[in-house]
Amino acid sequence: MKVIRWILGRVILLLNALFSPKSVKRSELEQKEIDDAVAQIHLYQFDACPFCVKVRRAAKRLNLPLATRDAKQAQWEQELINGGGHRKVPCLRIEGNNGEVEWMYESNDIISYLEKRFA
Template sequence: MRILVRYFFRLVRLILTPFMILAEKFTTPAGIERSSEQQAEVEKKCQNLALYQFKTCPFCIKVRKHMALLSLPIETRDAQHDPEARKQLEQGGGRVKVPCLRIDNGDGSTDWLYESNDINQYLTRTFG
């Protein structure tokens, strides 16, 4: 019975995946516009950030849309299909849970921020 439930949910994900990707493309907001100097400063700050995510996770989509709204070029790492990214997330953050924002601080330390609402609040506070 357990295996049937597992395969049922895999089938549901397989069917919904293209719809979720299309919905994200059509509903992603246009980013805010900044002067070239301001955008260069934002891009410099974003070099210290990386988003660990799954392509079709609804909470990851929520964070990516917020990143697009704020015009943030944050590197995304696919923890679902990239074993190296998954390993980094597990070792650094302590668990494989997405979305997770990796924040490399200036003092050499690294913070791992989970939960889409917390990530969006951090991005708004820092860049909004």
């Protein structure tokens, strides 16, 4: 089963690389504002997870320099469990201006949030 999962993961990564979406074009000022806002957001993910790939593709389409954290690394895994409560990916960590942190699971919810906030 592990071998099948590994092979499928590599196929997903290959297809993602071959059919990468085009990014939205913005002016330098608009992109800088987006970059500053995105600096407070982190995506906890696994490289070959299809739902994580879906979120990363949406971020690329929106031209968001979304910081990713590999939840297989002990440091990020523990942070995900302590903060979000689950070892489940994808998970978006959103830090507000007031210091409050929101943990958002489910790829469709994450994509919807990113599109509403940054589209």
